[in-house]
Amino acid sequence: MTNTGTYYEKLIVKHSGTKSKPIIFKPYNNEKVVLSGKKIKNVEGDTSLVDIKNKNYLTISGITIQDLTTKLTDETVMGIYVAGSSSHIKLENNHVQWIETRAEDGNAHGIAIYGTGPMKDITISKNTVEELKLGSSESLVLNGNINGFKVENNLIRRNDNIGIDLIGYEGTSANKKADYVRNGIVKNNKVYEISSYGNPAYGKDYSAGGIYVDGGKNITIERNTIYKNDIGIEATSEHAKKYADRINIKNNIIYNNHYTGISIGGYDEKRGGTINSKISQNIIYRNDTKGLDGGQLLLQHDIKNNVIEKNILTAGPSRLFIANYFTTNQKNKLIKNVFHKEKGKSGIWVWKDEEYTSFPKFKKVSKSDVKSSYLDPKYVNANKYNFRLKKDSPARKIVD
Numbered sequence: 001m002t003n004t005g006t007y008y009e010k011l012i013v014k015h016s017g018t019k020s021k022p023i024i025f026k027p028y029n030n031e032k033v034v035l036s037g038k039k040i041k042n043v044e045g046d047t048s049l050v051d052i053k054n055k056n057y058l059t060i061s062g063i064t065i066q067d068l069t070t071k072l073t074d075e076t077v078m079g080i081y082v083a084g085s086s087s088h089i090k091l092e093n094n095h096v097q098w099i100e101t102r103a104e105d106g107n108a109h110g111i112a113i114y115g116t117g118p119m120k121d122i123t124i125s126k127n128t129v130e131e132l133k134l135g136s137s138e139s140l141v142l143n144g145n146i147n148g149f150k151v152e153n154n155l156i157r158r159n160d161n162i163g164i165d166l167i168g169y170e171g172t173s174a175n176k177k178a179d180y181v182r183n184g185i186v187k188n189n190k191v192y193e194i195s196s197y198g199n200p201a202y203g204k205d206y207s208a209g210g211i212y213v214d215g216g217k218n219i220t221i222e223r224n225t226i227y228k229n230d231i232g233i234e235a236t237s238e239h240a241k242k243y244a245d246r247i248n249i250k251n252n253i254i255y256n257n258h259y260t261g262i263s264i265g266g267y268d269e270k271r272g273g274t275i276n277s278k279i280s281q282n283i284i285y286r287n288d289t290k291g292l293d294g295g296q297l298l299l300q301h302d303i304k305n306n307v308i309e310k311n312i313l314t315a316g317p318s319r320l321f322i323a324n325y326f327t328t329n330q331k332n333k334l335i336k337n338v339f340h341k342e343k344g345k346s347g348i349w350v351w352k353d354e355e356y357t358s359f360p361k362f363k364k365v366s367k368s369d370v371k372s373s374y375l376d377p378k379y380v381n382a383n384k385y386n387f388r389l390k391k392d393s394p395a396r397k398i399v400d
Contacts, residue, residue, distance in 0.1 A: 002063075004031035008039040011050045017057035022088070026061040037068030037077070037099075044074040048081035052089065054117070059090040066098045073103040076137065079110045079129075085117030093126045100133035104200045107137040110159070114172055115144030115181070122149040122184075129154065134161035136201045138212075139194070141165040142181045144172030149184035156191045160199040161208050163191040163229065168215030169239045182217040186224065194229040195258065206230040206258040206290055213244045215272070220248040227255045227385075232287060234263040236300070237272030243302075247277040253387060254284050260294030261287035261313075265326065266301040273302025273328075280309050281399060283387045286316040295320035295350070299329055306332045310399040312377050312387075314340035320348045322362075327352045334368040338395045341374045371398055 002025065017023035027033040035049045049065045052058060065079040079096035082089055091111060101108040110129040113122055122142065129139050139159045142149060144167070156163040168180025191210035196202035210229040211221055215237035226232045232254035235244040244264070254261045261284040264274035284296045296313040299322065313321050321339050329352070339347060339359065348355060349362040356362040359374040377395035380388045389396055 002026070002033045003028050004033060006034040006036050008036050010040065010048070011035060013052045013055050013058060016055045019057060019088070022057040022059060024059040024061060025063070026059070027063065030062065032064065033062070034064040034066065036066055040068060042070045042072050042075055044072060046076050046078065046081065048078040050080040052082045052086055054084035055086050057088045059092065060094060061090070062093045064095040066096070069100040069102060070106065071102045073105050076107040076109070077101060078108065078112045081112050081114070083114040083116050085119065087119050088121045090123045091127060092123070096127065096129045097131045101135040102133070103135065106135040108132060108134045109137050109139070109141055111140045113142045113146065115146040116172055116174065117145065118178065119146045120148040122146060124154065125150065125152045127154045130157045130159065132159040134159060135199070136161070138162040138165040141167060143167040143170060144181070145175055145178040146181045147183055149181070151184070151186045152188050154189045156189065156194065158193045161194070161196055162212050163194040163210045164189065165212045165214060166216040166219060168217070169237060169242045180215050180217060182219070184219050186211055186219065186221045189224045191224065191226045192228045196230060206292060209234040210257070213247050214238055215242050215244060216247070217245040220250070222248070222250045222252065224252045226252060227257065230258045231263055232257045232261045235277060236264060236266050236274050238266070239272050240270055242272040243275045244277065245275050247274065249278065249282065250280045252282045254282060255286055255385060256289055257287040258290045259288060259292045260298040260323070261296045263294070263298040263300060264306065265299055265303040265329070269301050269328070271301060273304070274306060275303070276305050278307045278309070279311060280307070282311045284311055285314045285382065285387065288316040288318045288320060291318050293318065293320065293323055295323035297322045299324040299326070301326045301328050303329045304331050307335065308332065308337060309335035310337065312338045312340065312395060312399060314382070315345070315347055319346060320350070322349045322351065324351050325353050334366050334372060336369060336371045336398050338377055338398055339374045341376055347374065373398055
């Protein structure tokens with residue numbers, strides 16, 4: 001228990017708990033406790049306000065963590081940092097804000113979980129992570145040898161790089177064969193206003209994902225609300241011949257993102273791709289708001305054995321539904337998808353770098369099933385982002 005007040009110091013955890021007696025850091029009687037980095041001097045290396053290394057059975061709950069900045073290129077500042085072989089860790093109901101790198105090639109994280117050794121049973125829930133300047137790093141990241149995690153009911157907003165990132169193959173773990181995040185769930189999070197535009201590391205690129213799987217495996221991403229980011233959800237690997245594998249993206253609401261709604265596959269032929277994954281029952285609504293040719297669904301390099309089914313897609317200003325500018329996609333199935341037909345507006349589909357304005361022609365070349373349809377799904381009130389289907393919606397019998 002910690003009494004109310006602002007503490008200008010780090011919390012460095014020295015001891016582990018046990019299964020029957022976990023250690024819990026939380027405010028006394030729900031008072032407000034702030035850890036502030038305002039008086040912490042900049043030094044090269046890793047600097048975090050909460051530091052947990054090689055500890056187990058720990059909970060950090062209800063703390064505000066803020067005001068840590070650096071001007072040093074070689075200092076990475078973090079709100080909460082968990083590393084080593086730490087397991088059975090809970091981070092819940094914390095507020096992380098104003099963590100910033102001011103170096104042009106700098107790095108910062110709101111919450112960073114680095115599996116340098118084997119980790120399991122990591123829970124990150126009901127936190128707010130906002131107003132961060134991240135450089136080349138991410139708002140909330142799990143990286144390395146992490147087997148079993150939950151990222152649920154968090155609010156991630158107004159940061160200048162990726163919202164939630166699940167990473168493999170960066171050399172984080174000493175065990176190269178286990179150097180990837182796996183067997184977890186990302187559920188019921190709200191992620192918005194995540195954009196790399198104006199971040200010195202990216203200039204004028206709109207490249208930050210709300211939720212990004214970069215080389216993770218066996219991960220479910222469901223019931224998240226994701227809007228006004230550069231990319232809604234992305235799953236791939238940035239490393240050649242490596243893959244995002246068995247990623248299940250389902251029942252998410254994804255709208256008004258700058259570049260695209262959902263993206264799979266590598267952004268060029270020097271990257272890896274996406275395999276054995278499923279994109280299903282998502283609402284993908286009016287993304288590509290900046291007219292960047294990402295459409296609603298962006299299918300990139302080296303995607304195979306994926307299933308895309310029972311999604312409802314509404315085109316944005318570009319009128320582009322599916323954008324597939326690569327020819328390396330193979331054995332992917334498109335089943336029972338609904339493309340929103342709007343009065344007086346035509347649709348565009350790009351498949352294997354060929355553009356189609358005829359839905360029947362697109363169905364044929366993409367080998368979409370017979371039940372894939374071009375019709376009005378009849379949302380209750382899409383203008384107010386109420387995407388429930390009316391009782392007489394013709395989409396019900398297709399996507400339910």
